Amino acid sequence: MRIGELSEHTHTSRRLLRYYEDQGLIASRRDPNGWRSYDEGNVDRVLRIRRLLEAGLPTRIIRQILPCLDEPGTIHVPDASPEIIAALEQERNRLTKRIRFLMRNRDAVAAYLDTVRAGRAA
Structure with a gap:
C-alpha cells in the first residue's frame, strides 16, 4: 500500500x-x-x-x-537500561489500572443489564 x-x-x-x-x-x-x-x-x-x-x-x-x-x-532486549525498565513498568501499571477500570465498568453494565432484563420479565 x-x-x-x-x-x-x-x-x-x-x-x-x-x-x-x-x-x-x-x-x-x-x-x-x-x-x-x-x-x-x-x-x-x-x-x-x-x-x-x-x-x-x-x-x-x-x-x-x-x-x-x-x-x-x-522477546529479547539485551540492552534494557534502567530508563527502559522504568518506562515499561509505568506502562504496565497504567494498563493494569485501565483494565481494572474497564472491568468495573463492564460489571456495572452487566448488573444494569440484568436489572433491566429482570424488570422486563416481570
Whole structure:
C-alpha cells in the first residue's frame, strides 16, 4: 500500500509516517518510480506506535520494544537500561489500572443489564 493508504487506514498524517520511518519504527520499500510502499502489517504497527506515544514513551524506547510487541515469542532486549525498565513498568501499571477500570465498568453494565432484563420479565 502507498503512504496515502497507510495514512487513511491509521488516521496518521503522511508527514508523521515519514517521521516514524526516519526513526526506524516502520519500514517501507521503494517502488521503481520511487514511491514508498508499505505492507499491511504496518497498519497495526502504526496504531501500536501511536498508543505507545500517547502513553508517554519516547520513540527511542518504542523502537527497542516494538520487536517484543510484534513477535511476543521472541522477546529479547539485551540492552534494557534502567530508563527502559522504568518506562515499561509505568506502562504496565497504567494498563493494569485501565483494565481494572474497564472491568468495573463492564460489571456495572452487566448488573444494569440484568436489572433491566429482570424488570422486563416481570
